[in-house]
Structures are given as structure tokens and as C-alpha cells.
Amino acid sequence: MRSLFGVLVWAGVLQAVSCHLPGDLRLVDNGFEGLVVSISEDLPQQHCNQILHGLKFVMTDFSSELHKATEGRASLREVTVVLPRTWQTDILSCSLLDPVNSIAVPTTTHLRVSNPHPVFGSNPWVQQSQGCGRHGDFIQLGGDLLRATTNDSYSHAAKLLMGVWPKFRWGVFDEHGYDNDLLYPATYMDPISGEMRINNCKDEQHPICDEDNHVPEAPNKHNAQCQGKSAWDVIMASQDFKDKRNTATNSSEALIPKFYFVQAGEPRIIIVVEDTAVMNLQKRWDFIRKAVRRVVVYDMPDDTHVGVVVFNSVARTTASLALMDSVSDIRQRIGSSMPRNPSHVPEKHKCILCGIQEALRALDMDPQGADGATIILLTSGAGATPKREMDEMVRLSTVRGIRIDAIIYPFTEQQTKLVNSHGLEKLVSTTHGSIYSVMDEGVGNDSKINMMISLMNSLLAAVRKASLVSSSGASLIVHSKAYPGGVSHVARGSFTIDDSISSDARFAVYYYDITHVGNTLELITPSGNIMSSVNMQEEDGDANVIFMNIPMTERGEWHYQVENRADSHQGLQIEVTSVESENRLIRLHIWTNVDSVNNTSSDPIIIYAEIKDGMLPILHAKVTAKVQRLGIDTNGNEHTPIYFYLQDNGLGDPDITGGDGVYSRYFPNIFHDNESLIHYELSVTAHNINGLAIKPLNNILSTSTQFFVEINDQSCCGKSIEYEHVTHIPPFQRTEMFGVIGLLSKPFNEDTVPPNRILDLWADINLELHKISFHWTAPGDDYDWGQAHHYEAVMAKSLSDALIFNGERINGMPTPLTVGFEQSMALITTRYDQFLYLVLRAVDEVGNHGEVSNIVSIYVPRPPATTTKAPSSTFLPFMDANYINNGFNLSYNEPAVRVARHKLEDIAIIIGSVSGFLIILAVFSTFCFFHVSRRQRQHHKNNNEILEANKNSMVKKNSAPLFNHNESTDSEASTMKVVDVKSVNG
Template identity: 25%
Template structure:
């Protein structure tokens, strides 16, 4: 059987400036205020059973309450945990919770989710950025949290508070493990120290390890030396002596009761720069303490004595109340150019009709020299409510551009509605710069941030205000760039991207593209034919669409032919778009045919989109991002990394062909092959993350990037995230028995790379079968 194709296109926009450099802000909202971390978000998935809800919530609180004084001591009286939000799943109906719309599972700092197949119940952090870069998130399992207090958990994983501080150091400060793993040639369990007759444990501690070795293959007290490495072989483990009591390191064996500090550069808590640990490899031998002190949290090096008994951690249990959207649309005269206002109206109506989730709320504001409410927040309940909102989409144009006016009114709408919530999602569409003398983005930026509002920015044309991407970036939103020669489909995908940013996203709401073809004007097309596969995972709401019709009369016919020969041909017309829809498509090979009466002076775009079948719960997910963020300055001095990640559940998908398609401000194109080979921009080989440096950003302006994932017969699934995990100890710290140290995880060759830098356009889902051709743009 030949190569099969599995593709998804996802687009993002970069803004290149000429001077200085500004990296992306991390997506997390956690901040350090008066020595206390606030707005730390735990998110519990549906994988956690409701009958364990009480114990899971109780133990999350216990873990943080235990961790707070540990962190305070470990950071030299610099930090503790001040406030925590716990986002519970919608399925936990009987749990009392406050309503909220800004916390999301996707953006949570800590998730309680189904076990990673590699880690099982071991707490770990998704992390493989560079030294000092924040991790993706901390992963705990429902079983680990529910059994937190059980004696065996404390023996194996350590005390909950210290476990969390160990992971927090990975996640927040970008440090790495200071222990070795049995069978790992890069970070071995033992290593040779000059002057020592035998290998010693690979760890960082301020006191020489006191230990006994044993061969786990025969349970003898002697270990064999490998003649090649001169180190103990992979069957060798060790037991700490019961009287061994070092002070460091929390990044190493934090299970030892006496360990309360990280290794430092001073004599008292001396760092072992020669030890072959992952931390030394990633950070060039610099101590964990030095990396932590370089964190933006501590850059001012301020310490403040805090009485933790008088500063208890505050907990808030929240549940998503449904997403609240406010469309803020530019209706200035410049929106006449290239028919922008009509494209906007058509796309907004399509979004309301087909994609806006039922139960969400939508408000609309238009702005020119002033801002006006087109519609207050209305709940989308059925097709009648959708039709009413579609009628209100603005089309009349006025003079001047006051972006700040539109944003300010949107903030008021979200705050003044009959709700205790203040957050929501603003979808800002504009094609120009703010007119002089009017309210600006900067004037309302603080109000937006304080209210917890995310902004999805849509830049119409190159002249759109460059500050809108920065606003989306700092509010943890997304950015889209629409060129004037783009079809209205590009705008529809931007609005669809806003939907995938709701507080709780169901897989059933996500869309896939099975076919995409552009027929250029100079081809004078009269017939457009094609085929695509519908595999067992998709087929719901199958939709054939043609965009950019100059006249609806130009379309003679369009039809879909099912595998059994049945033809679907009922056409739904919009302003410049027509579509044919099948509610639930048969699995198999489909054909499409479109006939045009006359040639077009503009190219047309033909797509086929669909959604998951009702019984499919775990599709492959994909992500495309740029660690530098959306707003890059002086790119000549910074190679721009582009990453694409493909995984199913916790399993990375390897062996795919991944390409990045870049369009520069002068409309020149460049194609990059993204590689998963562990070289240059790619940190680790065969981890499901494909990477490449882009060095062609030689001019300022907006760059669009599309990443295409093509799967073939060599595609495989790995075992999941390796990350940075807490080491497991098998023994008893409490009654004084020796501690047996064994390999906590498998070798690091299957590490999945994540960087916690926000990228402007988020890709959420990809079909997991390798039969279908899938082209998705976000």
C-alpha cells in the first residue's frame, strides 16, 4: 500500500519590527505579588471520577498548603502560594462552585488528568525548553491526588508539599532534574568521581552520599562494572543509609526528610557542576539556585518576611459557565477597500449560524469615531436566536477609527451584564491605525487585563494597527492576519479559532478540513473535481464550500457523491459563498464536482470540512507555535523557531512529514521542512515535535505561517511525555529503613518538547487515522 496522507494546515501571524527584541509573554496568569503567587490554576479533567470529587479537591488544597512553607524556605523567604483556583469539570454537577469563563483546562498551570502511559501516576512537568524557560504544565493523575495521604505514596513519591515544589521549580523557573536514571546513558544513575574508587550516585547534595549498592537482577549486594563505561551496569540500584541526612537538593531526592534547599554556589549548599545530570547539561553547570534567582519573579531580589500562619492560601472552586464573546468590529470608511466590510459580514454570519457554541453568549459592538452597541450579550440557544443575531451584523460605514472606544465599550458590556463574571473573549477586527486624539488601545489595556479578558485580534490588511497583536499576546489570546486577496474562508477560520478558545472545548465542536483546493482566475475553471476520504473518526456535518464567487449566478451546480453513489446537491447560498452539507457522511471515498457557468477574475477556494463522529472521543491533537511570540523585534539578531507538535492523547506521533509555509510582507513565499531529529532548533529526536529555524525575516511587517502535517506509513506513536518527573523511592523514610532507588522512568529519547510561549493561532485537533487527507487552517 502506498503512502497515505494526513494533513492539517494551521496558520499564525508574526509581526516583525526593526529595533530591540521582545520575547513572548508566558501564557500563565500566575504572578508574584508581595511574595505570594496569585491565580495559580488547577484544572481537573473529566477523567477524574465524580465520586472522588471531595477527596481530590481536599487533597489539592492539602498539597498546596504543605507546599507553601516548603517553597518559602527553599526560595530564601521570597515566595509562597497566596491564591489558587480549582477548575472542576462540567460533569461534576453536585459540587458547589463559582461561575467563571476565563480559566481553561488548556491554559491551566496544573492539570489533574488521565495518566501518561510512560509516567503512570508519577507527578511530572511537561518541560523541555531551554534553561530558565518555563514549562508547559504540571501533570498529576486523579489516582495520585486521591491517594495523596496514603503512606505508600509518601514512601514512593515523597511528601506532597515537597513533590509540588520539585515540580514547581521545573515549571516556573525552568530548572531540570538533578538525579540520574538507571539505563540512561546521558544521565546515568551512577558516575565516576575523581579520587573515588567506585561510582557514586548521580545527584546534587551538600553531603557525600552514604549508600549501599545492590544488583536487582539477583538481589545481591554486589554490582557489576560495565567494562566499556567503567560504571555500574543497568542492573545496579542503591539504598541510602538510614542516617544519611543532606540539606539539598529539592531538585534531586526531595523525599529525604532533611532536604529543604536547592543546590547553590556557596560552600554550605555546594552545587555539583561535574555531575552528569540533566540540569547541568541544560544549564551549562550553573546551579539550580542561580537559575531560580534569574527568574523574572526574583529579578529585583526583594525579600519580605511573611507570617504564613497569618497569610493563609485562598482557594476558589470554579466551574465554566459558558463562553462570552463580544465582537468589536471596525466600521470606518477604509473597510470599503477590497470589499472588507462585506467579507466581514459574511464570515460573522457564518460563524453565528454554524460555529458559535450553543449556550454561549454573544454581544456586538461597532466602532469608527465612536463606539456603539449593536447587540447586548445574548444567549445562543437555537437557530432562531442565531438568525436574530445574524440580522444585527453591522454593514454601514463611518469616518475615523477609535479602536480604544470599541474595546472600552466591550469591557463595560462584559462587566455590566447580569452576571458576577467580568471576563470573556473580545474578537477585535480592524484594518487601520487608531486616529489621533481618540481613545487608544493603551488607554484600556489595563482594564482588559484586570478583568481577565482575552483578545482575539484580526488584522485586515497590512495597515492594521500593530498594537493589536501585542494586546492579544499579553492577554493570552490569538492573532490572525487577513490579506485582501484572501477569501472569506480565512476570516471564517479566524472566528472558528475564537470558538476553540472557550473555557471548555468539546471535541465535538472542533472542525477538520478534508479537502482544500484553490482554482486561480487565469485557469478559467468551468469544472472543479476532487476526492477525499471519510474515515471512521469523522463525517458529522460534512460540508463542501466554495468561496470568493463574484456572482452567485456563476455557480451552475455543486455536488457531493457518497461511496454508495448517492448524490448530495442542495445548495445553501451566502453573499460570495455557496455550500452543500451532509449531516452524517458515510465512511469511504467521496467525490466532489463543482461547475461554473463563466470564468472568474478572482481565484476561488474549495474546501470540505467536517467534525468528529458522535462516538469519537480522542482524536489526534496538533499544535503549531513560535516560542518568540507574535511580536518580534530585530529578528535579524534572533533566529525564529517554528514548532509543530502532533500527538494522540499522551502519545507523540512520530515519522510524519511536516512543512511550514511562510508568506512575507512582500508576498514572497518560503517553505521549510520541520524536522524531529534532535538537531539545531529541534531539541529531542523522535518526540513528536517538529522544528526549524526561520532566518529569512529580513524586512519588517506581518508574516503568515501555515504548518502542514503529512502522515505516512512510517508514522508511529510513542509512549508519551517524558518531561521532568519526581524520582521514585522504594523504601521507608519513616521508620528508618534504607531507601532503595530505582529508575523512575524510561530513557529520555521519547521526550515531548513543550515551551510555554504563547503563539497566536492555536491548533487543537487532527484526525488520528492515517487514511484521510486533512487540510485545516486556523
């Protein structure tokens, strides 16, 4: 066994890892730094030594594989391993050389060690939510893969890891096909040799397919996503290597990585609040005090360290960092630590840098220090921060490894630049934080209750992000609804308590003034029992709330009614909160494809939402995004929110792979009067109220580690992941706030947004009819929104022509359907024994065309010689209907492809078949006519005979009629009818 003596560096002091957590994975001087490996809480403690021992050997071998695959351009310099919270590192089964430091859970982990996957087992796999050249979300592998006991096993695991690293880091895709996959088949006909060949790279043993071995015409996912570029070309164009960065070194040896072992600790949160004169207006300061109290006293999870800092021209700590619990009065003391009145320091004199520095000092008083902590910065959206101070804040946050979430309070309509006035956008983006906003809603000297609720929920969203991923975390909003005053005297509604949340819930009524809540407050359980608030309700005037704690809450649909006495410009807010179930952890994670809060480029924004039950993806859930424009409309009202579904369909643009639990869609294209930076707040709700959602079950056969399978020997996954065993899951509902997105809007007269790309085009060929059928899913008009205007398609002679959309234009394409619907067309060809390439794209009403689709290669062998005269056109239409003539000229002098008519022999066959059918129908009708006439005559004769016989019969009342069992059914019915009549008549 090889020794790694002198290579392993144990984190003896916290500062040793201060530059690693949280951090970006970066390639510096040919060595990757900042790689974070997390070990799942689900893995048992007794496997600790084996997993850590295997991880060290596998990652060291992986560094060598990476060095070799990149020809000396990259290897691994350092690895930070985050151990589970529940592991005890001072016992025999998990004995480490030095004490392990406790740090806050990093916001980003690159490699996850967990239980086996239902499809991939313990082998490494990558979740890829974005397209070509974009990094993957994470790598996951099973802990069993690291528990091997031989060097060969470690070496093989390192090769498997190297096989998926290019997909994770550089955004390449699989260059092989799959059995029974129509889009990415396992084999295809090679246009060069004319023979069937396996769909893969020529050198399948090399983890990166270079130009010499790349097969651009192969129908695989990489060629579809990257438009025929080789994996090597995509990698060399990445940020790691472009502009001659990290060129190949002369060293023949890879770096031996250093390992830093840390352990997930409790979250540490400092709430930093601006205390200037601007907060003196209306109820702004009062709402801040109530919001901070609510989130600290009621929503902050136990075992969280919390402190409070206020700042104006200077900063001070009003509550030192303290550990939350549910026994002592610490929550009350921290929640009441805000000053009762704001200062009179002008807003322009505020010093945000002072607030950040004071927060770091408060964190440094804790043994864990500031690294990995979260600062929630609550500040107004006006005033300017000097560039020098902003640069210092960015430097401090980067060096100390903190995340900053900003809440702009209050946001006013005049703030068109939002965070740009402070430069907070750069600060938040650098630290992987989020920005939230609270609209300024005032009525005279008062502020609306909506403003207070929005501030409370923004604080809660930031706290939830800082909570441990593996714990029940902060409060979860189960139900939230506003009831305006002056409309109805009773607020009625319902909510559902399912088994994905704790059995303890809190029903709360928030008010502006306590007199706005009447005496009636009732809850109706799913079983129909009425729970009155008498002797159950509690009041907290410091948070403007009346609430009822409901222990051991009955599962099902609850109903409530609350007397609403609010006036017309206020109202009541009903919220039900709980926490995640300890037995069922459902998490909703939201992100976008842009790193910056403000997207001022022409690149589109794509919204992603991942919904999982533990580590397993949830399929067929209803995932709805809500986009709320900030500010007010011309009538002085809030803008109408936009709701739309996200999809996990695997169509390729934007959703890369179906069945992975990642739902996505393009941000809607919203036009305005002129070009401007418009800000929206994004939130996402996922639910299974209809009961259709499912999740995969682990296949027992896939959980065993297969150490010596081929790297590319996978049965999955092309367009989507197919699971062998699935199960329906109980109802659930989750809502999370993402924060603010800035989007550069376009004027109404400038439509520059094209349809999205078609990436599921495939074909089948009927050799007898020489018919080629093409199938695809309709794209949108503006990316994946709406309905495109028309299609353009060409049949090219070469792959290079197809890539640039050069070839024989196909006229008569079907009219596009609404986005998401399947479409097809069929052609009959007489172009035999040659390879052709079909490509397709959609065009909107102003001529914006989408990118070229994936390329479909076609080969039709020449049929046996016949005496039938061949049609004059190269391609003849197979079906008429629903088409337009796009009027484009041909790219070269060959007949156009048109929607064609049937061949003469086909028409003759059809006419003969129809004529024969009509003759048979006529004969059959004549036979039926004479047969029915004969039966009617016989039926009439039998009735007369029975009536005559019954004249001499005596029938007792209610007696059973006697039947002649030899008579027909018709006779029985007649006899019974007559007997009944006589018996009734007596």
C-alpha cells in the same frame, strides 16, 4: 486530620476571582498569585470530594515545602481551581459550601489533574519544551495522588510536587542519570575521586541543588542544558528573584493559600467590527458581513454566547450576547445583525477604545460578566490610537481578565509596521491573544474571493481558540483548496474523512458570483457511489456559498468535481468542514518562545506544535509549518510560502525531549535587501496519512499510585521518553492558524546566525585498541537549517577550560553532514590515567560558531606494559576520510590531535590476515576446477549410455517416464528430457 477552617475562600461572587482568570502566575511579595489548577473532564464525578479535599491539603503542604526550599523567598498565596463542566456541585459526592461561579475556560492552566500518565503514573511531571531558564508548559499529576487518606500521603505528594516545581517555574532540569542511557548514564567516574559514583546532586534530598552540592561535571540533562550552572544559580537569575526581588523574609512560616473554586462554563465571544469609510472600498464591507454570517451561522459551536459590536467614532451593540443553539433562529438573527452599509466616518476618527468599552458593557449584561471572555477585534491596519487610550484598553483587559484577538483587515503592502501603528501588539500580547491578517486583494472595483475566504478562516481560527478545550468545539476545516478561474472548466479534488472527526460533514463551494458555479456538482463516496447535488444542495447568498450537508459520512477518501465558470481574476474555493469526534479528541496547539508579536531583538524564534490524542502524545506524525510573508513581491504577486517539517527528536536544541508530542524548529533565517521588520503568517498542519503515527498505551502497573517511592527514582526521561506499550493510530489531519509573527530581518550581506548547539555528544571507549569513539547529530548552518561549514573540537584538561572552549585543538574533524544526520569520529590516545574533557561546536561559512556542546569526560586507564614503541603523538587518528584541516593553533604546547594512521602492529595483523585469505582462496579455486571437470566427463558418459538404451524402448504418448531412483539428479533431468522429446515425436 488538620483543619483548614478559615483558609478556604469559596467564590461567592464573580468579582472575587476577576483578577485570577485568565492571568499570569506571578510572585508578589514572596507569595505566588494566579496559580490555576484544572481538573480533567475524564475524572469521574464520584471522586470529586476526595480530589478537592486532597488538593487543599497537598497545596497547603506544598506551600511549606516551597518556603523551605527557597529559604523563605517564596510560598503559595492563592490557588484557583477550575472544576470540570460535567461535575454537579450540588450533590453529595461533590458538595461545596457555596454555589460555584461559572467562568470561561482559562487560556492557561499551570497544574493539570488528570488520569495517570503511561510512564509517570500519578506522580507529578513537567512538560518542558524550552531551554534553560525558560518556564515549563505545565505540571500534570494523576487524580489518584490526591485521593489518599492520610497526612503522610499528602505530605509525600507535596514533596513530589516540590520536586518538579523548579523545572516548571524556573527552567531547571533533572540532575540525575538514567539506566541504559548513553547520554545521561545512571553512574559515571568521578574525576576528583577517580571512583564510580551515582549521577545526581550531592544532597539528593533537597529539591533545589545549590552551589555547594552541585556537581558540574556530572553528565546529566541540567548540566548539558545550563552549561554547568547550578539549579540555584539559574533560579536566582530568574525574573522572580533577580535584582533583589523577593528577598528572603524573616518569617519562619509559609503562607497558607486561599482557594477559589470555579467551574468551566460556556465560551463568551464579542465580535467587535470597525465601521468606517475605509470599509466602503471595493467589496470590503460586503465580505465582512458574509464572513460574520458564515462563522455565526455555520461554525460557532452550540452553548457559546455570542454578541456583535460595531464602532467608528462611537460604538454600539448590534446583537446582544445570546446563547447559540441549533433549534431556534438565534444564529440567523445574530449572523444578520451587521449593518447593510458602512458609515462614512473617516478612518482617522475611529475609537477602538469605544469598541472595547461597549463590548465590556455587552458582556456585563450577562450574569457571568466579562471575565474570561474573548473579544475578536476586526479593524483596519492604518491610523493611530492615542497612547492614553491604548493604556486604558490594556488596563481594562487586564483587570477584567479578557483575551483580545485582532484581525487586521485589510492589510495593505504600505503598512510596514502592521500593528505598531495602533499599538495593538501590546494589547494582544498582554491578553495572550493572537493577531491575524487579511491581505488586500482588489481588482478594480472588486475584491478577490481569496480575501473573503481569508477573513472567514481568520474569524474561525479565533473562534476555535475561544472554544472549550474539552468539547467538540467550532468547525474544523478538513479540506480547503482554491481553484482559479479561466484555467479549467472542472474543479476536481479529494478529501479524507477519518474517525477523528464527526460522521457529519459539510461540503461547501464558495464563489464571488453565483454564476461562477456551473450545474455540475458531484461527490463520489469511498465505496464508489456518486452523490449528485440535486435535492441535496443548499444556497446561502448572504455568505456566497453552495453547500451539501452529508450526515453519517462514509469513512475514507472522497472525490468531487464541480463545474468552474469563474473568470480569470476570480475562482472557486472548496472547503469541507466537520467537528471533532466525541470519542477521539485530537488537538493541535501552536506557540513560540517569544511573548511579543513583533520580535525586534536578535533572539531567534522557535516554533512549537503539540499534537495529542486526548492527553496522550502522538509520535511520528508529519508536522509541517507554513510561513507566508505578508504583502506582495516586486512582480505584484503574493510571496511564495515556505514549508518545513517540525521535529520531535529530543536533540536538545531546539527540541528538548523526544516522545513528548511537542514538535519544534527554529524559524527560518530569511534575508532581505535591508534591515526591516517583516511580518509573516504562521500555520501548522499535522497528519497521519501515511499511517506511521503511534501513541502510548497506559501501562496497568503504572496507574497505581506509588506513594512512597524516592523522588528521584524515575526510569524516565533523558533525551526522550520511552514507552513500554504503543499502538498505531488511525489516519487524521489537523491544521491550525497561529497568526502573525513580526521578525527583524537581516540584509543579505549580514550573516550573524550561528549553527545550533550540539547537545547529544557521547563517547564509548575500546580499552584494547585505546580507541575513543564520539557520536553526535549534525547541526545546521543557520541554527537547525542547512549544513555547517566545519567543526571545531578541543580536548581540555579541566571542566572550566572546556566550558570556555579552551584546550588542545583536534584537527582533521569530519565535514559536517546535513542537519539531522548522525556523525561519528574516532581517536586513539596514549594519554592514560587522566581525565580529559571533549567539547565540540559547528562553524558556518562566515565564521559564526555555535555554542559549546555538552561536555564529555574521558578516562582511559594505562594498559599493561609492552615492548612496542609508543607513538609520538598524544592522539592518533583511527580513520582517514572526509576531513579538513582547520589550521588553528594549539592552545598550549602539546602535540595536535590529528586524523591519525594505524599502529604498526595493527597494519601487520591486517596484512597477515589478507595474505592468508588469498592463499585459502587459491587452493579452494583449484579444487573446484578439477571437481567440475570430472563431473562434466561423467555426465557426458551417462548421456551416451541412456541414448543407446532408449533406441530399444517403446514409449506411449503422454505416459509417465520411468526413472531409476538410484541415479543422480543430473541423470533424472537428462532422462526426462529425452523421454519427452521421443513421446512428442510419436
